[in-house]
Amino acid sequence: MNVTDRRRLLGPSNAKSANIPETRTSSPSKRSEDEIRKMFLKTGLVGNANGSAYLEVDDTIIEVSVFGPRPIKGSFIDRASFSVECKFLPHIPQPNEETFKNQSGSASNVRTGLTTVEQKLSSYIETAFLHSIILEKYPKSTIDVFVTIISADTTSSSNKSLLNLCNWVSNCTSLALVDSGIEVKDMVTSGQVSLNKSTNKILMDPDYSNNYSEDDSVDCVCSYMNMLNDVVVGFWIDGNQDDLDEQTMQKLFENCNGMSKKIRSNFNSYLRGTIE
Amino acid sequence: MSVAIPGQYISSIYKYTEDENSGSQVEKYVSGRGTTVANIKVPENNKFSSIPVIVATILGKIVIRELKSSTNSTTGGGVDNIKTFIVSVVPKSNSYLESAEDIEGTNISINLPQENDxxxxxxxxxxxxxxxxxxxxxxxxxxxxxxxxxxxxxxxxxxSIAAGGGSQNLSSHTTIASSQSTAINAQAIxxxxxxxxxxxxxxxxxxxxxxxxxxxxxxxxxxxxxxxxxxxxxxxxxxxxxxxxxxxxxxxxxxxxxxxxxxxxxxxxxxxxxxxxxxxxxxxxxx
Structure with a gap:
């Protein structure tokens, strides 16, 4: 009796399995505490937008398109209306998504509208950039910013990784706005730091995916207009906020500002390169 | 021509120069297209004083042109003459830059119509x-x-492009963060x-x-x-x-x-x- 399995199509008996090299485990990059991760920038990729920017930092990939100034319908307004919509691509998990999932009552897995996380990011960006854009120059129009998070490292269950994402989103938005040619008082750049409360050590641009398990840290993201008297235009703090004193805040602000300035100088040289 | 990045300081509003040949001279700078005037704080004797500075608002090249019509005032103040310059930033997209006589007449990337245009x-x-x-x-x-x-x-x-720049199925206009300072019924088309x-x-x-x-x-x-x-x-x-x-x-x-x-x-x-x-x-x- 023939014992071969006749219901399936089997490969030849002398088949060899493909030699797939072992995937290289990414080693945590050795950076000093005040070093920012390497980033990749590109502006003007989206053809039908008035301005766009693309940014990659490790696993975080963000794309921002700016549309406008576009005409409005309805009654006269003497300045531009500004709106921001921040969306994760549908397959990207969001921090604390499980907690908020059934809030709207729908049991389906489909995201309808903006999730709480997306809303938080959107309103942070909106608040930070509202002060920078010269809206009076564009009456009767709207300026719309669409942020798409193509990839994000949100494995951490806390909101801390969200702060880091927020930092890069705001930086990317800033580039997209410059690319669109919309007049701004100054570019907005942000910095994000983590302060370990037990060791009192500051970590710039913390990588929350790489064995980062600081529960006792206070994290903050802060947006600045560095050339315009270092004005703070956005601020978000998370983590262990027990007994926050003025000294701690001062330290957080100083380091955020330092990181913001570093990013700003990187952006400056990138933008200079695009025009020369 | 040097490059300007949004936020970059271009010039202070007034400059005072003293020259052996032409005597004292005041140069006045006026903010043109692509620039704005910002008050920049500088530390001075443990205090901050703010100086009005012409700042770029767009990415582009700096163009400074003298206003020919400026009157050389010889009267009073001890200042011999005032030269007026207009400071503009013209973007890379500007194709008129080489030929334009009047810098105020050149285009920047966004030109919303104004009265009398x-x-x-x-x-x-x-x-x-x-x-x-x-x-x-x-x-x-x-x-x-x-x-x-x-x-x-x-x-x-x-x-064929939907409202919101083609991302309609991902877009939800009712829930986005929008400027509170403007009319709510401002709706993009x-x-x-x-x-x-x-x-x-x-x-x-x-x-x-x-x-x-x-x-x-x-x-x-x-x-x-x-x-x-x-x-x-x-x-x-x-x-x-x-x-x-x-x-x-x-x-x-x-x-x-x-x-x-x-x-x-x-x-x-x-x-x-x-x-x-x-x-x-x-x-x-x-x-």
């Missing part, structure tokens, strides 16, 4: 009281917003749509304004040179062609199906190939 418009529809138009470009400034090269300017250009204008019948010409028949002045599809008389309401700019050099510039006969027409006189245009004569409010036909 001359605009080129395309008539979209007409009724007995007014002609509706879409604004294509602002004269000597360029297109209203930059066209990315895929024809995003014009009413018919992007009818399609990307492909341009800023709209209206030419009312009484604004078509300056004589016999009550006898104007819109149908004898404009037809849909005509390219018209007009002046902005008012920013109008939320939807439309108010335009006028009540000047000799304003009116129809390009028109095709038989509602666009015929050939290009040429002006015969102030009120008539002729199609070269078919000989059809149609009525229009022509822009100054005699150059």
């Amino acid at each position: 001359i605009v080129l418009v395309r008539i979209t529809k007409i009724n007995p009281r007014q002609a509706f138009a879409e604004i294509l470009s602002v004269e000597s400034h360029g297109n209203v917003i930059k066209d990315s090269g895929i024809g995003s300017n014009g009413e018919l250009a992007h009818q 399609d990307l492909g749509e341009t800023f709209k204008g209206i030419i009312r019948s009484q604004d078509v010409r300056s004589t016999e304004r009550d006898k104007v028949k819109i149908i004898e002045c404009f037809k849909p599809g005509d390219i018209v040179r007009a002046v902005v008389i008012s920013l109008g309401d939320g939807s439309n700019y108010y335009l006028s062609t009540a000047k000799d050099d304003l009116g129809v510039v390009f028109a095709k006969s038989e509602g666009g199906s015929g050939g290009l027409m040429y002006a015969l006189d102030w009120q008539h245009m002729i199609c070269e190939s078919s000989g059809i004569i149609e009525k229009r409010k022509c822009a100054k036909p005699f150059v």
